[in-house]
Amino acid sequence: DAGVTQSPTHLIKTRGQQVTLRCSPKSGHDTVSWYQQALGQGPQFIFQYYEEEERQRGNFPDRFSGHQFPNYSSELNVNALLLGDSALYLCASSLGQGVTGELFFGEGSRLTVL
Amino acid sequence: GDSVTQMEGPVTLSEEAFLTINCTYTATGYPSLFWYVQYPGEGLQLLLKATKADDKGSNKGFEATYRKETTSFHLEKGSVQVSDSAVYFCALSDVNRDDKIIFGKGTRLHILP
Numbered sequence: 001d002a003g004v005t006q007s008p009t010h011l012i013k014t015r016g017q018q019v020t021l022r023c024s025p026k027s028g029h030d031t032v033s034w035y036q037q038a039l040g041q042g043p044q045f046i047f048q049y050y051e052e053e054e055r056q057r058g059n060f061p062d063r064f065s066g067h068q069f070p071n072y073s074s075e076l077n078v079n080a081l082l083l084g085d086s087a088l089y090l091c092a093s094s095l096g097q098g099v100t101g102e103l104f105f106g107e108g109s110r111l112t113v114l
Numbered sequence: 115g116d117s118v119t120q121m122e123g124p125v126t127l128s129e130e131a132f133l134t135i136n137c138t139y140t141a142t143g144y145p146s147l148f149w150y151v152q153y154p155g156e157g158l159q160l161l162l163k164a165t166k167a168d169d170k171g172s173n174k175g176f177e178a179t180y181r182k183e184t185t186s187f188h189l190e191k192g193s194v195q196v197s198d199s200a201v202y203f204c205a206l207s208d209v210n211r212d213d214k215i216i217f218g219k220g221t222r223l224h225i226l227p
Contacts, residue, residue, distance in 0.1 A: 004157065033214070042118075042203050042217030043158070056214055090158065103215065105157035 002027060004106035006091050012112045013081050021076040021109045025093030032074040033103065034066060037088040049074055078111075086113045116141045120204045120218035127194055128226050135189040135221050137178075137204035145206040147171075147180050147187040148215070152201040161189075161202070196225045 005024045013019050025032050031050045035043035045058035049068035068074045072093075078085055088110050092103040121136040139147065149161040149171070162171030167182035176191045187204060204218040 035217075040219065042205075042219045043215075045214040045216070048214065058214060092158075102160060103158075105159065107155075107157045 004091055004093050004104050006089075006106035006109050008109055009107070010110045010112075012114060014114050015081055015083060017081050017113075018077065018079045019081060019111060021078075021089050021091075021111075023074045023076070023091030023093075023106060025072050025074070025091075026104045029093035029095050029104070030072050031094045031096065032068060032072065033092045033094070034074070034076045035090040035092065036060070037090055037108070039087070043090055046076070081113045083113050086111060116143075116145065116206060116208065116216050118204050118206055118216055118218035120202075120221055122219070123201075123222040124224055125221060126224040126226065129196055130193045131225075133189070133191040133194045133198075133223070135202055135204075135223070137187045137189065137218060139185050139187065139204075139206050141185075141206060141208060143208040145208045147178070148205040148207070149176070149178055149187070149189050150203040150205055150217070152203070152220070154200070158203065194223075194225050196227050199223055199225045 007022045033048040034046040037043045046060050047057045048055045052068045063079045065077045088108040090108045091106045094103050117140045119138050146165045148163045150158045151161045152158050162173040164171040164180035170179045178187050178189045201220045201222050203220045205215050207215045
């Protein structure tokens with residue numbers, strides 16, 4: 001049973017560029033959440049997708065956008081990259097609309113912005 | 115807003131020592147509380163949880179009790195092992211308000227053989 005998979009695992013971009021990160025949820029899960037984890041910090045909630053719609057959003061600018069596909073996989077897009085966007089981006093999947101803490105996390109995509 | 119504060123690391127202990135990692139929270143509602151663990155090279159995984167006051171979560175020898183009067187959820191283990199070396203995150207979620215999980219900054223634990 002495949003868990004949550006994310007790609008790419010590492011990438012380097014320059015300021016002003018755009019990036020797309022991808023996530024496939026755990027088999028049977030239909031909800032995907034994205035988190036940003038800066039170095040030495042805990043994960044910060046970006047947004048959550050359910051039934052192909054953004055259900056909730058954290059305190060992140062509109063440069064951060066996402067999408068969920070009919071197969072429940074998801075993408076995170078970040079435009080006009082800033083140095084401060086350098087972080088580990090985590091995807092987490094769960095089942096249903098409510099979160100009971102049973103999130104399953106991928107290993108993350110580490111983004112470096114130069 | 116809601117927040118989680120946990121003791122700063124790194125915490126270094128010898129094998130078989132007693133472990134406590136302190137965690138306190140601030141919340142306007144009645145959150146559920148969690149401990150997540152991140153082993154080297156792996157993704158975050160749920161270690162234990164408690165959904166209401168006085169509940170005790172436990173898993174793999176770790177325990178934490180939801181203390182509403184002290185707004186705390188301290189993680190404890192009676193005898194740690196080298197394989198417990200990891201980063202531990204305390205977290206909360208108010209599922210009656212929204213679904214997001216709020217994490218603490220994490221505590222890195224090193225266990226020496």
